[in-house]
Amino acid sequence: MGKLNTKETIIKEGARLIHAKGYNNTGLKEILNAAGVPKGSFYFYFQNKEDFGLNVLESYAQFIQHKAVKYAGDKCIAPLERLEHFFDAYQRHFKKLGFKFGCPIGNLMQEMSDLSDTFRARINTIYSRMQLFIEECLADAQNRGDISQTIDINATAKFIIDSWEGAIMHMKLCKNEQPLEIFKQHVFRYILTIESNRGVR
């Protein structure tokens, strides 16, 4: 294995284990065993477990970014439809995984927000990017007149991403897609419509 490959392999195996078991619940030894590298090799690439964890976080962020571009990046498609494609793609992805593991960013947000300010700051940045992606879809939808002009797209994007994370968490618990279906129904039926202007009456 070349140097770049070794580093990537450690991150990939670590990302898989942390996604499945949590950050604090995954030992360094387990990661090294899975990656098939000696301990010295780990410290050649990473200062410590936290430094490694931040690299893993970045790999999750890239995965999500990739999905966002793939399923919602095509501006020829109507913005609300793009957004729905994105949620549908994730739903298929979660189904393939047997509704296990959930959102790696949501997992670490829940686990690490009170335990490490370094993690918290990095997760906050990634989460803001996820929220911005939704906000951009809403801005396009508002410009086209597909949703009400009275919607505060910044607040609504926050509500949507938080509710999505909550639905994913519940999916992990009940091991079926019902929470994701209910999420989509409610968001697209009650909020993202042209008629949702009750807030200002």
Added chain:
Amino acid sequence: MGKLNTKETIIKEGARLIHAKGYNNTGLKEILNAAGVPKGSFYFYFQNKEDFGLNVLESYAQFIQHKAVKYAGDKCIAPLERLEHFFDAYQRHFKKLGFKFGCPIGNLMQEMSDLSDTFRARINTIYSRMQLFIEECLADAQNRGDISQTIDINATAKFIIDSWEGAIMHMKLCKNEQPLEIFKQHVFRYILTIESNRGVR
């Protein structure tokens, strides 16, 4: 300390530590130190850490149940107002804690759903009770004509509790109450209104 007191003290200290740090991240030794009891004493009351963890879960469930009765149990108050009181009470509670720790049930749902079927089943039962409490408020509201007859109160209760959990998780990340405010605004402005009948047109 009497026997009941010792058991209760271990559960109380364990509940505090697990709420702050997570289940797998909290060692038995730490719990015993905090409770000021020897290891033998622990195994007198609990078969193992999992058995202890289930007792801790039950103590969280009782706390939530208590808050639900206290802030939303008074049937003289209109159902949507009761529901708002409940969310407001939690918001004040979280604020007092510096927006740390979050929901203990949400934390363990996120951490344990894939790691222990025993935990998962117990959390599922508790979470269903939380959802049912919301559903009962919605049923009352629908009977009084305060919300649309077209709302599927079971699905909407699920959406509300999941979105609430997502908002709490985000609150832990950003360390302020904005996600909770946004949650309330969206739920009460767009969904829990008499006019939200677009779903069936």
